[in-house]
Amino acid sequence: MWEPTIVPRSLDVELPRLRLVDRLAGRWERPVTVVVAGAGFGKTTVVAQAVRAHLLEPRGVDVWVGCAPVHESAEALAGALLQALQGVGAARGARGVVDAVVRMAPLDVCLVLDDVHEIPSGSPGAGLLAELVRNLPATAHLVLCGRELPELPLARREAAGEVLRVGVEELSFTGTEVRALGRALGRDPALAGAVRGWPALVRLAFAAGPAAPWRYAREEIIARLPEDHRAALVALAALHTATDDEVAAVTGEPVALADLARRVPLVCVLEDGRYRAHELWAQALSAETRRLHRRAAEVLTARGDLARAGALAQRSGDWELLAELAVVLVNTTLSALPDVTARRWLDWVPDSARDAPAFLLLQAAVLHARDFADPRIDPLLDRAWQGLKHTAVLGQAVITAHSRADLPRLAELARRAGELRGAPTAIALVLRHSVAATVAEVGGDPEAALAEIERAPVVDVPRPVALATVRFHYHCLNMCGRAGEAADLADSALADADEQHLRLNGPVARWFDGDPADLALLRGAPLDGTARDCFVSAAFQAVIAACCGDAGDWCPLPCGDPAGHDNPRDAVLACAARAAVAVGGGDEAVARRTFAEHLARWPVADRFHERHLRRFLALGYVLSDGLRAVWDRTELGPSHAKARAAARALVLARSGDVGPATRLPFEHALCFLPLPWSVELAARLAAVGDLGLGGWLADVLGPVVHRWLRSATPRAGAARLLAAVPPPPATRTRVDVLGAMRVTRDGAPVDPPELRRVRVRQLLGALVVRPAVTREQACGLLWPDLDPADAARNLRVTLTHLRRLLDPDRARGDASFHLRTTGDTIRLVRSRWLDVDLWRLDALSADVRAARAEGDLDRAKELLAEAVELWRGEPLPDLADLPDAEPGLEADRLRALHGRNLLDLGELCLVSGEPSRAGYLADRALARDPFAPRAHRLLLAAALKGRDPARVTAARATVEAALAQLGAPADGATALLLRQALPPTGDREQRGAVVSSWR
Template identity: 30%
Template sequence: MQRHNTRLTLLAAGAGMGKTAALAIAIQENRLTPRGTDWWLACQPGDADAQHLLASLGVAAQIGPISDPEQLSSTIAGMAPEPVCIIFDDLHHLGAQPNEANQLIQWLCDQLPSNAHLVLSTRREPPLALSRWEAQRQLARITPADLLLTEDEVLAVCGAEGMNLGGWPALVSLASQGVDYVRFIEEEVLPHLSQSERLALNHLAALREADQTTLEDLTATEPAVLAPIPLVSHRADTWEAHRLWPDVLDIDAEPIRQAAFRSLMERGEHQAAVDLMLRTDGPDQHLLAAVAQVIVSKHQTPATKVRSWASSFPSRLHDSPEFSFIDGLALRADRPSSPQCRDAFDAAATGFKERGDIEAEATALGQVVFSTYVSRDMARLTASMQRVGQLAVAGSRTAHQITTIGGAMMALAAGHPQAVVDRVGQLDTERLAPTLASLAKWMEAGALAQLGRPSSEVARASSDLWPHLPGTADSLMWALLREGAWQQIIEMIDSEPRLAGSRDRFLWLAFRAGALSCLGRLDEADQCLFEAGKIRDTTNWRALVQLHMVEAVQALQRGDIATAKDRMVLSTRDHPVASAARAMYLVAPRLVLELTPEHRDDLVAHLTGPLHRRDLELFDALLAWRSGSPDELAGVEWPNQPGELLTALFLDGMVEFLLAATECGRPEVWPAWNWLFATIGEPARALVRHATSSASKGQAKAAVTVLAEVPVPPTNPRRLRILGQSQLMIGETMVQTADWRRERVRSLLGYLVLNPVATREAATAALWPDADSDSARRNLRTTLNLLQRVLEPSRMSGDAPYFVRSDGATLSLDTQCLQVDLWDFEAAIDAAVQLRSDGLASQATDHLDAAIDLYKGEFLEDADEAEWVADQRWTLRSRLLTALIDSAQSHLAMQQVDKALAHAMRATAMEPWSEPAHRLVLECLVERGDTAEARRAAVRCAETLAEVGGAADARLAELLQRLAGPGQR
């Protein structure tokens, strides 16, 4: 327990949770390694009287009778700076109301000096105002969950028979001795619960789990009363009782469950109602009624919940349409096109039809329509839509909405993307249910992609309307890829999203493998392909085509043309370009155009949209260049953003294209090179480096030029510390080379930190002021080369430097991948100054403290004393002194005396003649109650100020007068 680091520590937990044992261990640890003084008071019912409590405190502290809390405060202040911790065990004996004893505890919390700390151990939340301390992060809470034994500890104490006790320490101990632990609960826990606590516990035990609102509805009690009770957990808005409680409590659970069910249904919490009925094996009619409401609800049911429902649904109800629908949803998450999924929804639709429930039937048919669309089963899709049309005529609102998008769905399934765009454009999607509106936008995005037009905006709208619509997880990713938005793609593939099922996981893995291949991250792509292959739906031909295409891209990036060609020959043989697979081949035309050129005409006939034409024109220009005809590449329309080149040609093709464009002198090539190296880094540079020896003479020359002109951002950031002893980190490794130990190398870097753009003349004048011009220039050249080697030890010969660049007479320091403590120090100070000028002084304190922590010593402490170094040191010391004084004032105002005193004393050590710093030291010591030390500090202050002469300011003079001894006034 870190009780000496915080003002208050609160342990609120029920009987037998090991509070006293934990306190005893903490006190024993402090005796072994002292950090302060502990006073332990085990409260008794008599301590509910304030005077009795004071007397008990005197005994616990071994300081004799105490009649006044001020006496206790003075005693503790006299022990400063040693921390004193008062431990109140069993504080609940003082009562649950704000009586005089609790008011005394409140006074101790608020008024004791800053070296005092309190631990409050109780069975329930005490009636104290603690929010101020919590807001100041001076209140540490230890919850019942923190006191539970781990499974290993339970096994060690009483073996497997104790595993059903939830880690409750007292129960585990009793069970290990063969003692009836139920009797302990009946005698030591239940009688001490208040009426409201017992009522809330009974209801929660009956329900096993309940949300805040349900408990409030049923008990008219704030559920927070449950917090200290053992084996009751709380997360977000949900409370849960351990399974031990229903076995121990003598309650009639059924009326409570029925009331909870009614409350949930009335509030529209239908999913929670299903959970309740399945968890408690509730009446069948209630379960089916709740599921029926879920079916027609507009709210999305998470795939994990659906699977849980399907697995726990009573077998006696497996013939019900409600179960068939839930089973279909569970199957849809993993295999939306499978026959089993369609059959489950078909069975649900049939069952609802027999009941005459047209809304539920229409909802089930909507799922059939989606499943048959995904599998391109046109016959069943058409038949299902006909029945939906009949239900719409019969008055089903759900069926009417499905018919509005049915035409678009059938057009997309039939391969008529323009008809889809036209039909969706005629829809008022705002009037559709979210799931149908999302589906409409998803189809529109797919149609736009087939037409070779931008679709990311529409795909994003689909995702926003209904996230994770099964089978659609990759729609937005492919749209962004087609538009060349690789920065967004990299962010998406580097953080796995929340996926609905194995189908969506396959789509994400396959997309990620292709994207990683284009980025040159081939080992990661291998792993993705392996995982995708394990979960591929073998009945889905699209999955197979997608894997073949990704494997072809990956082989191209490895230079394995034969394997790439084999993959595409196999794919186009089984799923020809002229078939429904054409929509997939349109996503990456290069694969067909280069690897299976015999299918070129079939594909080109459909490359009609702007994105398609872009891909075709870029590839044909590259193809012409390979054939010795540069005119087409010299005149091809340059894409709006460099990422489009990566999309159209992949990494190997983009590098080849850019080298050709460099050779023929296209000016647009240089921003593209910068983007490529910044985005992809070493894999791209390795291809360029390879071209210096393997490409044609012209391209090899272009590759050499590119390497010398365009730097690659480092994979590991550099962190520089120049406040104090200089230190340079590359990633997590400290630089300790002989070059870095050269004083002039560190000084040159420090100079560039202060002057990120500087002339060579200015740099030589600063670092070698006494050298002649030739010697100074020679020194700068040598030192600059050493600095380049320090900053980029792995940079290859001929490669452009990244951090320090030279442009004739000018040196520039790139700041993108360099973190410098000096920059952070000044940024923190500037932010604090701005906040204080805006009247937000309290918010400035964190920035000031951050700046103070960064200042580990003088600027370039280990460098020679030069004029520019001395000037910078003086400037930084002035800023630090101001920060220390301002921060100390803020902390003192917030009663954080120790931190204020530390800053003030650092300020006086740094600037002994600073009156504001001396005044703050005295004010902190007075506030802490350390009068003796305050008087000694006052004497030192007076002596120091006497050395420089002049009178102290009024506030300081008044403090000095007040603290002066009788003979010094």
């Protein structure tokens, strides 16, 4: 069961605000609740009271997040919400939060965001909140509590009556509440008569004296405190929330915050044991805070809360401290600088301090985040280096120089690395090795670069620093021709990265190692990341597209004109992309000219240039005689050697020697050669009787191979392949096995005589489950009691009927497109011309997982609806009586999958405001399994959301009957919904029993 969320306790003696708690109960009736008032109006206290009151009669799950300055970052805010929801998934941002809420359906979820004023308008965090407001699921509610709100799109919801607002008038104490608090504290209510119900001032007036204004009251309280308590209050106010040890680290003396909370109003203990001073104390003690703010900033920095530490420095006007924090900010984020925070800090800095080295560094980092080629960056960094000699300056300078492939600058930075002050920290070691590695790589020696970067630590450094190190390590492995190792590194370190282009690093490296296992992920992958990331990705994807026959989807200049780049690295990328698209389109002459023009401008003798050319070695080897001569006498890394072998096989085959081509793995022909070249190689092999490569390419890539075969040379080999490798059929065939087997062609049902044969249906069903079987396995499955000769004869007859069923337009003597027999193996070939509902169901399941991982719930809902519609009845009925256990296990798997799909779709319908459809799906799920707790919950929640008393009563009766039949109590979530389903005037003992079983 979900653990109760941690909410703040009262900031003082808890005065039950029943009128407000009742009003805030309306947050479960409306999607958005807004509580806005100035400091000291008890916003947090009354919302916390409402949350705790809800625990007595729960209607769903409350999730509390206290906002902080760091949450101006969308990533930090999303992370906090996901952590509170106990569901960090693959999806990031608002989509990930929405998906985490949806995964809790059918339970309602209320997200409470306290201190939302810490998220400024226009910040990425405010943008995430705006997206959340727009896409709030029907089972979600949002409470925003703070001194002010960022700009949010609430107008449409307010017009629809979907927003509850609580402000100053509602939060102010009434006369009755003032008298109640006075009685609780043993004070005369007249003492608070002049503060007009302002809760914090009412409490202070009772503590400090008659009708005291705020300044006088705080002076009275502070003046009465012993020195050690005053220092502890100053430290706690600076830290916002803290433990005894953290406050002691600031004051330098042991402290007992429990004593402080007893003596000082508006200081409270939170439910996780930390203490908090009200914001009013932070404002009141700002002058005294200056004595201890540096040590407080150290504690905040150690927590990783640089944003709050910076705000503390700004509040106390300590620009020297802010400068120190600026260096830490750059040093711990490098290329992942939080741009919003950095720009805000620069806006705070007065003109008199802007030329401090630390702020020059911060300015340079902000400029780099916008445009790494900005000419102002290097001068700013040089001035910062003269004053700091710090790893942060060096790291930022290296990142900028490497982005421009500026070798002279990198050489100068390598010299500076020896000037770093102090003992080598983990970050200093990373930078020293990274600088040396970068210089070596730009100097054309990636092996030396790899040796350096492997020595750089990736533990005890901030994640952005570790990520940058891993990415450069990955790059060096690829440059050394060790793409297989690069793929392993990417799989272990980058597979869960936020950016898709980083998650695809493993599949890309595998491709350039000759392994097309991830082809489905790579084809058509969107370009994302920074402008440079998109540029590099475009080059690699253009080359992959040319190998797959997709070059027509690319423009002739995917990365711009190669002549338009002022460094050989980027010019190589542009050259390879243009040449690959040209070859992929059948214009090898253009590709040769592209390489010739590029090599005329950038000599191959340049080591840096030549090593980058190896990234696309097969292209250069075939298109340039000069490059071929260089690489034939060069020792290459494993991946580059594979590419050379593929290119060399084509060149030799063109000269009449197909020997190397016969030994070439099919996968290497696909991964290293544009499709026209791999088809040409297949045709040359077919001319000497080797049809393997052509048939394999046709199976993997489909009809595009036949299109190229019709124009491939030599003509005799191409003709042999065209005759042996069946062309795509004229019609599309669909086989349905989720229910009684049926076959359609181009969408029209057919009833050929072959379909009436039981053995034909059984063999087809078995091949659907396991697309490749041996003849012996097929005989043993269908005719276990016959001798081998009779079973083999029956199999030949059955295969003839099955071919006629699947390929009715096949000419006599032609190979079957859908059914292939190679040696002893029978295969049912997947293609766009053969659709099987079981295959489609599994593909939909994978697509649903991907859609939910991306937070695309509408897409997931559409896919689930399609999956549910595929189900027509008992799956694979023709295989039910076969002795093999595998069909039975497959049928069990499919039944379970269908049940999950019904409930997944029902929960998504519920969160998108379709309770009737959700209830219908719950009924279907319960028809299959009357005792499924998840289906019980969906049925109850759908009835409750539909607000139909009759359906609520019927749902409750259905669930209670199932529980009674089982003789088991309801689980916690089901009990919560059962309790809500009880009528308001229901029997008290019954209510108590339900609540007791839940607890």
